[in-house]
Amino acid sequence: MTTLTETEPEAAPVRKTAPGARRLDLRRVRWWRGGVLGLLALYFVVPLAACFWFTVYDSRTHQFSLSPYGQIFGAQGFTTSVWFTVKVALLTIVIEYLLLIPAMIAVQLWLPRLRPVLESLAMVPLVLSPVALVVGVNTVLGWGTNQDPGTPLFQLSVDLRDPNTPWILPIVYVLIAMPFAYRSLDASMRTVDLRTLVEASRGLGASWPLTVWRAVLPNLRTGLLSGAILTLALVFGEYTISSILQFQPFSVWIVEDSQGAQSGQLAPAVSLLSLLLSWAVLFLVSFLGGRRAVVGTDRSSA
Amino acid sequence: MNTTAPAPAPASDSAAARMRGVGLDLSGLHRSFGATRALAGFDLSLAPGELVALLGPSGCGKTTALRIVAGFDTPDQGTVSLDGKDLTRLSAAKRDMGMVFQSYSLFPHLTAAQNVGFGPRLRRIGSAERDRQADELLELVGMAGMGGRYPHQLSGGQQQRVALARALAVRPKVLLLDEPLSALDAKVRLQLREEIRRIQQEFGITTLFVTHDQEEALSMADRVAVMRAGSLEQCAAPAELYDRPATAFVAQFVGTMNHLSGQIIEAGRVRVAGRELPVDGPCPTVGTKVKVLIRPESLDLAAASAEAGTAESAGAGQVLMATFLGATTRLTVRLGDGSEAKADLPSHRASEFPVGSRVDLIPAPRPVLAVEDADDTAEG
Numbered sequence: 023m024t025t026l027t028e029t030e031p032e033a034a035p036v037r038k039t040a041p042g043a044r045r046l047d048l049r050r051v052r053w054w055r056g057g058v059l060g061l062l063a064l065y066f067v068v069p070l071a072a073c074f075w076f077t078v079y080d081s082r083t084h085q086f087s088l089s090p091y092g093q094i095f096g097a098q099g100f101t102t103s104v105w106f107t108v109k110v111a112l113l114t115i116v117i118e119y120l121l122l123i124p125a126m127i128a129v130q131l132w133l134p135r136l137r138p139v140l141e142s143l144a145m146v147p148l149v150l151s152p153v154a155l156v157v158g159v160n161t162v163l164g165w166g167t168n169q170d171p172g173t174p175l176f177q178l179s180v181d182l183r184d185p186n187t188p189w190i191l192p193i194v195y196v197l198i199a200m201p202f203a204y205r206s207l208d209a210s211m212r213t214v215d216l217r218t219l220v221e222a223s224r225g226l227g228a229s230w231p232l233t234v235w236r237a238v239l240p241n242l243r244t245g246l247l248s249g250a251i252l253t254l255a256l257v258f259g260e261y262t263i264s265s266i267l268q269f270q271p272f273s274v275w276i277v278e279d280s281q282g283a284q285s286g287q288l289a290p291a292v293s294l295l296s297l298l299l300s301w302a303v304l305f306l307v308s309f310l311g312g313r314r315a316v317v318g319t320d321r322s323s324a
Numbered sequence: 325m326n327t328t329a330p331a332p333a334p335a336s337d338s339a340a341a342r343m344r345g346v347g348l349d350l351s352g353l354h355r356s357f358g359a360t361r362a363l364a365g366f367d368l369s370l371a372p373g374e375l376v377a378l379l380g381p382s383g384c385g386k387t388t389a390l391r392i393v394a395g396f397d398t399p400d401q402g403t404v405s406l407d408g409k410d411l412t413r414l415s416a417a418k419r420d421m422g423m424v425f426q427s428y429s430l431f432p433h434l435t436a437a438q439n440v441g442f443g444p445r446l447r448r449i450g451s452a453e454r455d456r457q458a459d460e461l462l463e464l465v466g467m468a469g470m471g472g473r474y475p476h477q478l479s480g481g482q483q484q485r486v487a488l489a490r491a492l493a494v495r496p497k498v499l500l501l502d503e504p505l506s507a508l509d510a511k512v513r514l515q516l517r518e519e520i521r522r523i524q525q526e527f528g529i530t531t532l533f534v535t536h537d538q539e540e541a542l543s544m545a546d547r548v549a550v551m552r553a554g555s556l557e558q559c560a561a562p563a564e565l566y567d568r569p570a571t572a573f574v575a576q577f578v579g580t581m582n583h584l585s586g587q588i589i590e591a592g593r594v595r596v597a598g599r600e601l602p603v604d605g606p607c608p609t610v611g612t613k614v615k616v617l618i619r620p621e622s623l624d625l626a627a628a629s630a631e632a633g634t635a636e637s638a639g640a641g642q643v644l645m646a647t648f649l650g651a652t653t654r655l656t657v658r659l660g661d662g663s664e665a666k667a668d669l670p671s672h673r674a675s676e677f678p679v680g681s682r683v684d685l686i687p688a689p690r691p692v693l694a695v696e697d698a699d700d701t702a703e704g
Binding site: 214215218219221222223224225226227228229232236237240241243 | 416
């Protein structure tokens with residue numbers, strides 16, 4: 023078999039560090055820049071430090087103790103509320119992506135003129151007050167439950183609010199998380215030549231579902247991950263809607279139940295721990311995203 | 325058909341041995357995008373194992389035709405058939421065609437070997453066999469040992485080699501090449517086009533190749549199909565296309581062409597530059613002023629015969645510029661009517677006519693194309 027005799031010598035060098043990554047040289051940071059950064063750091067650090075101080079310092083005994091953190095996992099209702107929230111968050115993410123991914127791919131490939139429309143629709147929830155939203159939802163559900171028992175509308179309204187299968191929460195959360203998920207996915211989609219990827223995959227014999235699964239989604243991984251994490255954080259922190267709809271996810275548990283624990287230190291300890299956990303996850307996503315940019319989608323060397 | 329040195333016989337179990345070309349027919353293809361007509365009754369047939377280049381200016385419909393063959397677009401009218409089987413409405417995923425795109429199309433999240441194995445994996449070929457095939461094809465395209473690299477770790481030329489291996493891995497009935505070399509630098513382009521041609525001949529795979537680069541088309545293809553405004557102007561072997569263009573458009577589009585003023589003096593004969601030449605193809609009526617199309621290599625020069633103060637011959641002019649091209653030099657001559665003509669002479673002869681010297685044009689005594697002079701028609 024004939025083989026090509028040589029390859030052109032200008033093979034792209036293997037990049038080992040992310041483009042643009044520079045070591046921070048503290049000597050070059052001017053005093054005023056340092057001042058601005060310091061103020062910003064104080065803005066974030068002081069409340070957190072105060073919160074941490076409150077959780078570990080007992081003003082009556084004047085002793086330090088990490089015991090509130092030890093009590094978290096054994097606190098009544100903690101596991102149930104966390105598990106409930108995780109289920110709602112996962113459902114929210116799944117519904118959100120089932121709606122967004124096909125719509126965004128379709129707009130990008132066949133209906134680019136609808137892109138501004140989709141973008142505007144996805145951004146609407148940013149200007150929608152959660153209170154207004156939940157009052158509307160509550161009114162509609164109430165109207166459903168006022169129907170004759172046994173009618174489909176009555177049953178649907180009841181099922182949607184069933185504490186064991188709280189479908190109404192992910193449905194509403196999809197709306198309020200839409201801007202974040204859309205932005206994350208859109209940013210990812212702009213870094214790939216979606217049409218060529220799709221056509222290459224289809225031309226090689228992949229069906230549409232396989233094309234999306236094997237050729238498109240792996241290249242949107244960073245956006246998918248970022249959108250999912252933002253949605254998770256939003257669902258974990260959301261209080262108004264779940265409280266008015268009388269569910270008890272994590273945020274409602276912190277406010278309503280954990281307050282009853284000894285000396286009131288448990289609630290801020292839980293808040294602090296969940297905040298640190300969220301940050302850790304976000305850093306992890308950011309780190310993976312950075313690596314992804316180098317390993318997968320950077321074509322500048324071509 | 326172009327010929328190259330015979331390739332070594334492929335091993336019986338090699339990828340090449342498993343592929344043979346089939347005939348491809350495009351018949352009466354029409355395609356419009358709004359008010360823009362991309363294809364207007366386009367017909368083309370490819371014999372099994374043949375490489376046909378679709379050549380034409382931007383917007384002539386060549387990429388639309390290729391996308392319709394690939395199944396990425398559907399014609400408004402017309403059919404695409406493979407070995408007599410109508411594929412027009414068949415999904416791209418079921419056509420068994422391999423395509424190499426103009427833009428780098430490797431899947432960024434997969435290594436070179438995984439990219440090559442993408443198609444076979446869809447066909448449920450086991451991983452061991454997939455790896456063996458990927459190694460074999462990567463070696464074929466000169467990428468042995470680079471299967472573990474990601475696309476961003478490869479140069480543009482290397483990415484296109486992997487894309488070619490990936491297209492061949494699905495044992496396509498037809499190979500479609502959509503300007504695969506246009507993003508590469510000149511040296512790599514030259515090297516890769518020879519290698520694509522060699523692999524295509526070794527595999528005997530029917531290939532449709534879209535390009536706007538006439539040199540690429542003429543050097544690689546068995547036949548070149550010149551397109552204009554959505555339809556086929558001429559499809560012929562490169563030498564025939566160059567020497568005997570069927571239309572004035574093909575004559576002007578392929579290679580460099582002089583347009584010398586002339587007049588039909590009798591049926592099938594034209595007077596140009598003081599000489600009478602036979603007209604090839606349709607001939608305007610006697611007495612019509614025409615533009616005579618002559619290649620630069622079909623023009624010779626001689627030192628001016630007219631002495632100072634006497635009337636110049638119709639082909640007399642003055643050398644304006646000399647462009648050294650290596651073995652030949654292109655001399656640009658301004659004629660008495662203000663028009664310019666280009667003549668390619670061997671460099672040692674061209675030195676006899678320095679810039680500013682007076683010369684006579686001497687067309688080679690071959691049949692020429694003559695088209696009605698648009699300016700003259702407009703005036704008249």
